[in-house]
Amino acid sequence: MDAEIKRIINKVFETTGVKLDPTDPLVAVLLMQYSYFDDAVSKLKTEQQESYEDYLGQFIAKADELINAVNRLETNRQAMLLELLQKNEELTNQNEERVYARLKANLDNVSTNRREIIFVLRLSIFVAICCAASTIFSIIRLFL
Numbered sequence: 001m002d003a004e005i006k007r008i009i010n011k012v013f014e015t016t017g018v019k020l021d022p023t024d025p026l027v028a029v030l031l032m033q034y035s036y037f038d039d040a041v042s043k044l045k046t047e048q049q050e051s052y053e054d055y056l057g058q059f060i061a062k063a064d065e066l067i068n069a070v071n072r073l074e075t076n077r078q079a080m081l082l083e084l085l086q087k088n089e090e091l092t093n094q095n096e097e098r099v100y101a102r103l104k105a106n107l108d109n110v111s112t113n114r115r116e117i118i119f120v121l122r123l124s125i126f127v128a129i130c131c132a133a134s135t136i137f138s139i140i141r142l143f144l
Contacts, residue, residue, distance in 0.1 A: 005031060081142055092131065096130045099127050 002022075008030045009020045021028055103124050 004034070008034065018121055085139070085142050088135075088142070092135045092138070095134075099131060103127070 005027055007023050008117060009022065012018055012030070054107055103120075106120055
């Protein structure tokens, strides 16, 4: 307590140039004021810490909800990509079957004319290349 009184007396002297005695009633008032401010600051720090901890708890709860939502979205995205890939494969198979059916029908109806046969063969190769390219591009689009 004496050290606190000396600190107050020195602080008053440094600030104002007025020399106080330890028995001066103003020292008691200043001592009470410093004590009050220390208590107020301590209480404020405690309240701020509690407020911060409450805020941090709420923040962590919201962050966990957000992380869970992102994980669910990722799971849904993967399921949708898998479903799209399966549908694309089904459509590709259907298109291949149609193309082969048309080619077979066209080949059955082709006359023996050499030009017509060469044209149909080139068309068949072109259609097969287009189907393969379509499949490749569809798969690439799914993963980009």
